Amino acid sequence: MDAQWDDLKTILVVARHRTLAAASRELGLNYTTVARRIDRAEAALGVKLFERLAGGYNPTEEAELISRHAATMEAANHRLMRELGGRDARLSGPFVVTAPQLLIAHVLGPVLDMFSEAHPDVDLHLKASNDLLDLDRREADLAIRISHNPGDHLTGLRLTEQQSASFATPDWAARIVAAPEGPVDWLVYDQLGEIPKNVRVTTPPSRIRMRFDDMVAMAGAAQAGLGVARMPMFLGRALPELVQVPCLPPQPYLDIWAVAHPDVWPSAKSEAFRRVLRAHFKEVRSVFVA
Amino acid sequence: MDAQWDDLKTILVVARHRTLAAASRELGLNYTTVARRIDRAEAALGVKLFERLAGGYNPTEEAELISRHAATMEAANHRLMRELGGRDARLSGPFVVTAPQLLIAHVLGPVLDMFSEAHPDVDLHLKASNDLLDLDRREADLAIRISHNPGDHLTGLRLTEQQSASFATPDWAARIVAAPEGPVDWLVYDQLGEIPKNVRVTTPPSRIRMRFDDMVAMAGAAQAGLGVARMPMFLGRALPELVQVPCLPPQPYLDIWAVAHPDVWPSAKSEAFRRVLRAHFKEVRSVFVA
DNA sequence: ACGCTTCCTTGCGAAAACGCGTGCAAATGC
DNA sequence: GCATTTGCACGCGTTTTCGCAAGGAAGCGT
Numbered sequence: 120m121d122a123q124w125d126d127l128k129t130i131l132v133v134a135r136h137r138t139l140a141a142a143s144r145e146l147g148l149n150y151t152t153v154a155r156r157i158d159r160a161e162a163a164l165g166v167k168l169f170e171r172l173a174g175g176y177n178p179t180e181e182a183e184l185i186s187r188h189a190a191t192m193e194a195a196n197h198r199l200m201r202e203l204g205g206r207d208a209r210l211s212g213p214f215v216v217t218a219p220q221l222l223i224a225h226v227l228g229p230v231l232d233m234f235s236e237a238h239p240d241v242d243l244h245l246k247a248s249n250d251l252l253d254l255d256r257r258e259a260d261l262a263i264r265i266s267h268n269p270g271d272h273l274t275g276l277r278l279t280e281q282q283s284a285s286f287a288t289p290d291w292a293a294r295i296v297a298a299p300e301g302p303v304d305w306l307v308y309d310q311l312g313e314i315p316k317n318v319r320v321t322t323p324p325s326r327i328r329m330r331f332d333d334m335v336a337m338a339g340a341a342q343a344g345l346g347v348a349r350m351p352m353f354l355g356r357a358l359p360e361l362v363q364v365p366c367l368p369p370q371p372y373l374d375i376w377a378v379a380h381p382d383v384w385p386s387a388k389s390e391a392f393r394r395v396l397r398a399h400f401k402e403v404r405s406v407f408v409a
Numbered sequence: 410m411d412a413q414w415d416d417l418k419t420i421l422v423v424a425r426h427r428t429l430a431a432a433s434r435e436l437g438l439n440y441t442t443v444a445r446r447i448d449r450a451e452a453a454l455g456v457k458l459f460e461r462l463a464g465g466y467n468p469t470e471e472a473e474l475i476s477r478h479a480a481t482m483e484a485a486n487h488r489l490m491r492e493l494g495g496r497d498a499r500l501s502g503p504f505v506v507t508a509p510q511l512l513i514a515h516v517l518g519p520v521l522d523m524f525s526e527a528h529p530d531v532d533l534h535l536k537a538s539n540d541l542l543d544l545d546r547r548e549a550d551l552a553i554r555i556s557h558n559p560g561d562h563l564t565g566l567r568l569t570e571q572q573s574a575s576f577a578t579p580d581w582a583a584r585i586v587a588a589p590e591g592p593v594d595w596l597v598y599d600q601l602g603e604i605p606k607n608v609r610v611t612t613p614p615s616r617i618r619m620r621f622d623d624m625v626a627m628a629g630a631a632q633a634g635l636g637v638a639r640m641p642m643f644l645g646r647a648l649p650e651l652v653q654v655p656c657l658p659p660q661p662y663l664d665i666w667a668v669a670h671p672d673v674w675p676s677a678k679s680e681a682f683r684r685v686l687r688a689h690f691k692e693v694r695s696v697f698v699a
Numbered sequence: 700a701c702g703c704t705t706c707c708t709t710g711c712g713a714a715a716a717c718g719c720g721t722g723c724a725a726a727t728g729c
Numbered sequence: 730g731c732a733t734t735t736g737c738a739c740g741c742g743t744t745t746t747c748g749c750a751a752g753g754a755a756g757c758g759t
Contacts, residue, residue, distance in 0.1 A: 121546075122486065124414035140706060149748050154707075164493065165502045173755045174706070181493065188489035192482040196412065199478035203454065203471065212455045256411075430736055439718050444737075446716095463725045465736070 124192070126160040129153060130168060131189035134182050138175035200257045201382035211240035214388040218263035220247040221334055222375070225357040226403070227263070234395045241388055249333075254380045261389050263396075265351075265373045275378040276393055278400040281407045283372040285364050286355035287347040292364045295347075303366055304328040304346030308337050353406045369409040375400070414482070416450040419443060420458060421479035424472050428465035490547045491672035501530035504678040508553035510537040511624055512665070515647040516693070517553070524685045531678055539623075544670045551679050553686075555641075555663045565668040566683055568690040571697045573662040575654050576645035577637040582654045585637075593656055594618040594636035598627050643696045659699040665690070 133142040133153060143150035157176070161168050168185070169176040178186065218227060223245060235243055252258040254273060269275025287295075295303070303325035309332070328346045331337035334354070341348040342360040351372050355361050377396055379389055423432040423443060433440035447466070451458050458475070459466040468476065508517060513535060525533055542548040544563060559565025577585075585593070593615035599622070618636045621627035624644070631638040632650040641662055645651050667686055669679055 122490065124418050124482070124486065127486070127489075128414050138706065150707080151709090151749085152747055155746080165499070166493070166497075171707075176707090181496075184492060184496075185489060188485045188492075191485040192414070195478045195481040195485070196414065196417070199417075199475060200412065202474060202478075203456070206471075206474075207456075209455070428736065440737075441719085441739090442717055461737075463736075 122163065123160070126156050126163075127185060127189040127192065129156045130160060130182055131186045131193060133157060133169065133176055134178040134186040137177065197256050198382070201255070201380050204257060204260060205382045205385050207386045207388065210238050210387055210391060212242070212388075213244060214241050214261075214392070215244040215246060215259045216261050216263070216392065217246040217248055217252045217259040219249055219265060221338075221354055222263055222265070223247050226353055226406070230395050230399045233399070234392055237395070238388070238391060254378070254383070257380070257383065260383055260386065261377060261379045261392055264376050264378055266376060267373055269376050269378040272381070273378045274381045274384045275376045276397065278375045278377055278396055279404055279407050280374050281372040282352050282369040282409055283349050283367075284352055284355060284369045284409070285347050285349050285367040286358070286361040287341055287364050288344045288360060289362050291344065291347060292362045295364050295366060299365075302326065306331065306337050306340050306346040306348040308332075308334055308348070308350070352408065356406060375407070412453065413450070416446050416453075417475060417479040417482065419446040420450060420472055421476045421483060423447060423459065423466055424468040424476040427467065487546050488672070491545070491670050494547060494550060495672045495675050497676045497678065500528050500677055500681060502532070502678075503534060504531050504551075504682070505534040505536060505549040506551050506553070506682065507536040507538055507542045507549040509539055509555060509624075511628075511644055512553055512555070513537050516643055516696070520685050520689045523689070524682055527685070528678070528681060544668070544673070547670070547673065550673055550676065551667060551669045551682055554666050554668055556666060557663055559666050559668040562671070563668045564671045564674045565666045566687065568665045568667055568686055569694055569697050570664050571662040572642050572659040572699055573639050573657075574642055574645060574659045574699070575637050575639050575657040576648070576651040577631055577654050578634045578650060579652050581634065581637060582652050585654050585656060589655075592616065596621065596627050596630050596636040596638040598622075598624055598638070598640070642698065646696060665697070 129142070129146065132145055133139065136142045136145065139150040139153050143153045146153065157168060164181075166181045167179055168182040169178055223231075231243065231245070235241070246252060246259055251264070251270075252262060254262060263278075264270070265281075294301070305325055305327045307327050307330050309330050329340060331340070334350065337348050338350060338354060338358060338361075340346070341350075342358060347364055347366055349367055352369065355363060377393055383389060419432070419436065422435050423429065426432045426435065429440040429443045429447075433443045436443065447458060454471075456471045457469055458472040459468055513521075521533065521535070525531070536542060536549055541554070541560075542552065544552060553568075554560070555571075584591070595615055595617045597617050597620045599620050619630065621630070624640065627638050628640060628644060628648060628651075630636070631640075632648060637654055637656055639657055642659065645653060667683055673679060
């Protein structure tokens with residue numbers, strides 16, 4: 120008395136997404152296959168698992184029950200994968216790193232170069248993503264994150280502290296030098312929809328011209344001369360169209376961390392990568408602070 | 410980052426049995442297939458899982474690690490199967506009952522007859538087995554057991570109390586009547602290798618001629634006239650070659666229980682079967698006691 | 700009301716998984 | 730010491746599973 124475990128996984132994913140299409144994307148399968156697996160499971164268990172509606176698959180009570188237990192199995196599987204990764208002593212095979220796009224573009228280049236030269240047998244996967252990948256599920260082995268702590272139950276190595284400053288095009292800089300108290304058009308990054316108060320208070324005669332939920336977009340706008348933007352030092356310095364302007368003195372910004380799940384942390388590849396990271400960040404520390 | 414769950418199950422079973430052959434029997438697969446799955450998993454995980462020895466497969470540390478977590482998944486799966494069985498309201502589909510051979514042979518016949526007549530859509534599987542099947546793993550939905558309590562964490566219905574008495578062939582009976590204090594050859598059932606003391610003390614001039622670990626075998630020996638055997642009333646009465654002899658007065662024996670895992674207990678088929686059981690045992694109660 | 704998108708079903712050819720038979724090595728029994 | 734049993738590896742033909750493409754129904758915005 121034992122079901123096909125892969126079919127249980129399929130039921131779990133379909134019950135979560137409530138459509139074959141979304142489930143098949145996650146499973147890396149064709150949705151035809153997913154549909155067939157559901158059919159097979161229903162036949163094997165003698166239970167109807169989903170209502171086939173036009174807009175998707177609606178799980179029955181039985182499917183919910185299965186999903187609950189399959190979730191337990193999934194958790195065990197994730198933990199297994201992490202521990203397996205953590206005790207991997209090889210310097211070969213896949214290694215997945217996730218980092219913010221901007222860090223990869225402007226900071227991490229030499230790190231990646233050095234690491235792949237030093238360990239050619241590792242096939243390094245980079246996931247440039249601003250949204251936090253799930254390290255519990257081992258969607259990545261190591262994450263570079265910009266925050267003030269490693270995060271919940273994760274282990275972290277602080278690579279550097281950071282400062283932010285205000286940057287704009289050279290003609291904005293000239294205008295500000297000419298009239299230091301004159302009005303300034305601010306470009307504001309508010310991922311959370313909230314206005315940073317230090318920006319507001321220090322610039323009474325100025326206005327917030329635009330808000331962005333994406334740093335790349337904001338930097339682009341600054342480069343196009345739309346206004347003055349507060350951004351991490353490393354970014355402003357990396358963009359040749361921008362110069363630092365004295366609107367806002369350099370101020371503390373979020374740190375940069377290398378974080379991993381404690382299960383995965385001790386793996387050989389992770390240690391090797393962190394070694395390269397630490398060396399490089401030590402070397403280029405001056406890029407991040409005034 | 411997610412392995413093939415069925416392959417994890419395969420690894421678990423192979424690691425348990427340590428041979429492909431045994432594992433394949435449990436999995437209901439050809440061992441070629443099992444070997445291929447192991448190969449595939451090793452390739453996918455990039456880890457050697459088993460040492461291929463002539464006498465079997467020896468799990469590596471990694472395989473042990475996988476097995477531990479796969480065992481968690483297996484437990485979740487078993488629990489799922491039980492709960493799914495327990496909430497099954499249908500009176501159709503498979504239903505597995507296990508019972509001692511002797512009870513099936515001499516007592517349960519009418520029960521099975523009535524049940525299958527009343528519920529023709531149920532396909533009833535009978536596992537005649539003396540060793541306790543694992544109800545946690547749902548190797549059976551319901552078990553008929555001869556013991557003094559339902560067992561650890563199982564739910565039970567006591568079908569009847571029982572008495573045992575001594576039985577032998579008619580000529581043994583005649584001999585005992587002729588010389589009530591004369592020596593008796595005892596046939597003893599000692600599944601645990603231990604001599605029941607009540608047999609010993611009550612028959613000082615007699616000897617224990619033979620021991621059996623199997624009641625069927627002992628009954629056969631008694632039928633062949635090898636001696637006097639203590640056995641449940643229902644069995645002695647069911648065997649036409651035997652008569653009850655006054656060597657040992659009827660005395661309490663183990664009860665007969667219908668037991669099931671509490672998760673499975675409430676299923677419709679289980680309730681229906683218990684209803685038939687209860688009725689029948691009530692009717693034939695006099696078979697079990699003096 | 701119309702096209703567009705999303706999603707599911709069905710049929711067909713390709714690919715992967717599977718079972719069977721043969722051959723071989725080691726352990727077991729006489 | 731030799732036969733028997735047990736267990737694994739390899740090659741072949743079959744079955745099952747899978748992905749692709751076409752067809753159809755329902756929701757959404759214009």
